[in-house]
Amino acid sequence: MEQGIDHWLPASELGIIPSFSSICDADYVNYKLDNLGIHNGGKSCWAAAFNNYDQFVQFSSLNPVKFTGVTTQGRGDFDQWVKEYLVAYSLDDKTWKAVDNGTIFTANSDRDSKIPHVFTTPVMARTLRIKPVSWHNHISMRIEAYFEDNV
Secondary structure: OOOOHHHEEEEHOOOOOOOOOOOOOOOOOOOOOOOOOOOOOOOOEEEEOOOOOOEEEEEEEEEEEEEEEEEEEEHHHHEEEEEEEEEEEOOOOOOOOEEHOOOOEEEEOOOOOEEEEEEEEEEEEEEEEEEEEEEEEOEEEEEEEEEEEEO
C-alpha cells in the first residue's frame, strides 16, 4: 500500500525533540516551523553558535522510526537562513549513512518560505542529522523532520 504525505507525522508530535551541535544563546532553540511553534519574542529559530561545517540539528528517538523527509524555514526575525544541507542517519549514533546517496538538499532563500524535501528512499533510523553546508549571514533555521505513520 502506497502511503503519501498525509500519512506522515511531524517528529515533534511523537515527542522526538531535536538536539543541536551548538546554540548561540539559550533563547535560540525555538526550532519549530512557524505553524508548529510558539514565537519567543521574535527569536524563532535555532541559531548556531558558530558558522562552520561542524554544526547540525538532529532528531533522535529511543526506537527506530522511518524518516521520510524534512521541511526547513529561515530565521523569523532576521535575514538568516540555511541555503543547503546534507542529511545523515544512524541506528546507533556511531555509524552514519547519507540520505539519498549524499544529496545536497536546497533549503531556503528567505526567512519565511517553508521548503519541504521528501527523501527518495525513507530511512529507518534512531537519529536523523541535518548538517548545513551553506548559509546566508548565519546558520539559523526552523525545521521539522517527518516520519511515516504505519498505523
